[in-house]
Amino acid sequence: MRKPIGIFFLALYFLALLRPVAPWIEYYANKGYIQKFLCINQNKPKMACAGKCHLQKRIAEANDTNDENLPSRINLEDYPLSLLTNEGWNISQVPQPLCVLNGAYQNGYEFLMSNAPFHPPQV
Numbered sequence: 001m002r003k004p005i006g007i008f009f010l011a012l013y014f015l016a017l018l019r020p021v022a023p024w025i026e027y028y029a030n031k032g033y034i035q036k037f038l039c040i041n042q043n044k045p046k047m048a049c050a051g052k053c054h055l056q057k058r059i060a061e062a063n064d065t066n067d068e069n070l071p072s073r074i075n076l077e078d079y080p081l082s083l084l085t086n087e088g089w090n091i092s093q094v095p096q097p098l099c100v101l102n103g104a105y106q107n108g109y110e111f112l113m114s115n116a117p118f119h120p121p122q123v
Contacts, residue, residue, distance in 0.1 A: 022062070
């Protein structure tokens with residue numbers, strides 16, 4: 001049951017990805033019809049529009065966003081992410097670790113020659 005639901009949501013996702021490209025796909029699929037019947041500049045052959053005016057109109061419709069449908073901006077100061085506030089903190093007030101780590105590098109690698117059946121291949 002999960003697989004068909006996953007395929008459905010994957011197809012829905014790809015359809016959403018193709019939505020901005022849909023006017024171009026429609027234009028190239030129906031170029032002859034658009035050029036013959038839907039082109040605004042049919043009477044001006046010098047422009048060599050070939051239906052691109054219709055394509056530009058469709059792209060403008062696809063990119064048109066209605067500001068009325070967009071949600072208003074959320075003030076993030078009204079919704080804190082944690083209960084702690086960072087007001088008044090300086091870098092000097094951050095507690096320092098009590099122990100000092102030794103920065104000397106120690107290589108603890110030892111090669112053990114073994115004939116175990118499961119070992120990495122030798123070069």
